[in-house]
Amino acid sequence: MTMTTEIKTKKDVVTEFRTSGILEAARKVFAKKGFHEATVDDIAEAAGVAKGTVYLYYESKRDVYFAALKFGIGQMYSLLLDELHKATTPEEKLKALIAAKLAYFDENRDFFKIYYSELGNIPTAHPAGIDNEFQALYQEQARLVEAILKEGARKKAIRSLRTEQTAFAISDIIRGVGTHRILGWSKSKISQDVDFIFDLVWKGIAAQ
Amino acid sequence: MTMTTEIKTKKDVVTEFRTSGILEAARKVFAKKGFHEATVDDIAEAAGVAKGTVYLYYESKRDVYFAALKFGIGQMYSLLLDELHKATTPEEKLKALIAAKLAYFDENRDFFKIYYSELGNIPTAHPAGIDNEFQALYQEQARLVEAILKEGARKKAIRSLRTEQTAFAISDIIRGVGTHRILGWSKSKISQDVDFIFDLVWKGIAAQ
DNA sequence: CCCCGATGACTGACTATACAGTCAGTGTAC
DNA sequence: GTACACTGACTGTATAGTCAGTCATCGGGG
Incomplete structure (x- = not known):
């Protein structure tokens, strides 16, 4: 026992x-x-x-694949939570999340490629359900952002908008900038990219 | 002759x-x-x-694949150009582009999946070059947005920002909302999604 | 202290299958 | 009767997954 x-x-x-x-x-x-x-x-x-x-x-090649993927997601997720707990205001939290995610991607480029490139690309598993599991993991990431947005809306720091959609949009921007970096198209420092994303997004969602 | x-x-x-x-x-x-x-x-x-x-x-399976992809991209591209020509201000153009792209994706869901899901996923072609061709096609799309942004900046309708990065970010949002729609997560009408994206983006990039 | 048998982690040759690409043959239209 | 678009059985190859056999380690008895 x-x-x-x-x-x-x-x-x-x-x-x-x-x-x-x-x-x-x-x-x-x-x-x-x-x-x-x-x-x-x-x-x-x-x-x-x-x-x-x-x-x-x-058990199988697929099994290895998902194990590798889940490991990365779990690791990233707990890192994100850590960073979020260090921040207090929604503004800080949002910025912290963007920074942490970009940093993780930058340090784990191979994970990034698996996470996004192959995402949604694995054939539907025979007994079904794996696709859903995948989507759930994906949505979970966006929900972190959504929680921040909701908190911000409650505190009147963020204007009222469709939080779920917006959360996805923000996640998509992070993904996009990450891709940019990974492909070597961006020579900026991470902090510059973080500032850029945050600036763009915050102006888009801030109250007033 | x-x-x-x-x-x-x-x-x-x-x-x-x-x-x-x-x-x-x-x-x-x-x-x-x-x-x-x-x-x-x-x-x-x-x-x-x-x-x-x-x-x-x-010639090969790959050949079929790229032919299908290029056909879709070409079709979409010329549609986008048509819509852009109907608009005059950068604001209108941006909205037109978002609308046209989302509409095309909505009507060509199978193309959407190929375009994005598999994009960047095809193994590097042996003689090399196919990946690059792919990336070029991808970048071309973003460049349409970039041109609008630059025009807007010239006309002082848009604040000064890193146009290339911003163009990619906007493309990424469109992609994200498209994914949302294709996966059936969004029950909104296209026009609603267009308004949403445009509103978010415009507030993020507008001058003043 | 040494030998020896047992355990099980590890190996890699092998099997079964799936599939891209070929080409000799068929049938139809003119 | 000939040209040629079309066919689909066939070939070669790649590789996921298996399993009989090897070897290192360890524990107990002489």
């Missing part, structure tokens, strides 16, 4: 080591080649294990 | 008939399944011809 929560057996350690190694390799390979072009052999090679080993820890 | 430009031989007519039929089928199939999951057999079946026939008119 306590064992399952407290004690790491040797097996646990090995499993953790392998899964994280494979996940890291998968992230890189998928980012570089995309889901379909990446082969399990590629991932195995990048992780320094044999193909069979991948299947000891993951 | 004149024949090549003026007279449609019977062969030309057949070719046109076949290519457009295949292209239309390809658009649907690619939109539904994505590039990799779609098979040439699927496309042939959807077009009501045998697989071999597809290869009489196109």
